[in-house]
Amino acid sequence: MDRRLGGATVTGRTTPGRVPGTARRGPAGPVGPTGSTGSTGSTGSTGSTGSTSLECFHEAFGDWTPKAVVFDCDGLLLDTEVVWQRAQDAVVAAHGARLREEDDAGLHGSTIESAAEIIATRSDSTAVQILSDLHTAFDRELSGGIRLMPGALEVIELTAARVPLGCASNSWLASLEDKLTAGGLRQHLAVLEASDTVERPKPAPDMYAAAARALGHDAADTLAFEDSGTGARAAREAGLALIAVPTPGAPVSAAELVLDSLLDPGLAAWIATW
Structure with a gap:
């Protein structure tokens, strides 16, 4: 039976310790090229705004915590x-x-x-x-500048203090380097995988498998963040756990948890437990 935990709908277990959930996505606010987000675009801290609780993450992942994290780029970290x-x-x-x-x-x-x-x-x-x-x-x-997605800098800094990070994007590598540098995120990412660094881009699993391997960890010990169904399929087929922050109008299935935004307070609380 489905039940509500915070702002997420938690359904039945698909694998031991992992539960897929959903939370409504809110509007994104403006973010400076290298600065942190402001309160505009936050999804709030009450259930009605779509935020989740730490309990929701424990229900989704059990005692599991990642040893490495791989982020998508466009639409997840950068508002491109x-x-x-x-x-x-x-x-x-x-x-x-x-x-x-x-x-x-x-x-x-x-x-x-x-x-x-x-x-x-x-x-x-x-x-x-x-x-x-x-x-x-x-x-x-x-050339007009790049904005960070709400919560991107905060989540990157929180996770980088605990585990090694990578980025997997269907961009070409030179463009990915330029975008992440312009957004002020490049220095936090130890590994970059792009459409021209692997044989097959997303939705094939090559990129996520390569990123986990380069970070020195098994795919089963690695967490992916994605905003698209194409990327979600790649991450899941590579064997990574998955948190989705979907782009409006582009639903993502097969994730352990679907969040409203990276500003979700439950996410920061969960990362702090790693």
């Missing part, structure tokens, strides 16, 4: 999803492409190469032309 959408919309319009509803899943959380292929099938342009334009448009949009 809006930037990417603007770049993509500009390229779609320039090439007269007509995207269909079924294209959305392939465009969210995919590589830029995959996005170019999808857009090319809906236009008279080649994937090579569109890929070049996507790179140009994305770089142009990024």
Whole structure:
């Protein structure tokens, strides 16, 4: 039987010590490029705002705590999803492409190469032309600065003080390095895995498996944070535990816990117990 714990709905156990849950996602507030978040965008500390309690994490994970953590980047740590959408919309319009509803899943959380292929099938342009334009448009949009997602800096600093951290992103490595550096997070991350560092990008498990291995721990001892179904599938198939903070309109299944945001007070309390 489902029951409520704090702001999360906890369902039946799927594996010993692990329980999937959900919590409503709240609005994200503005964040400076390298500063911490303010109160704007916090999901609050009461049940009605979608926050969870420490009890919810204990119900989800039992006595298990991670020996390493791997974060996704875009939409989880850095607010680049809006930037990417603007770049993509500009390229779609320039090439007269007509995207269909079924294209959305392939465009969210995919590589830029995959996005170019999808857009090319809906236009008279080649994937090579569109890929070049996507790179140009994305770089142009990024030149305006990068915002951190609410709670990203706090969670990174809390976890980095306890376990080694990595980042696994379908971005190309040079772009990932630049974005994390601009966001003030690069120095906390010991390992970066990107679409051009592994044979197969997400949703294949290669990236998360490689990150856990490079951090010196088994996948079963590693926790992933994801915002997309594509990334969640990659993490789970690699054998990592998973906390999801879904992008609005992009539900994530198969996570031990689905949080409202990284600002969730239960998350900070749980990390403090590691």
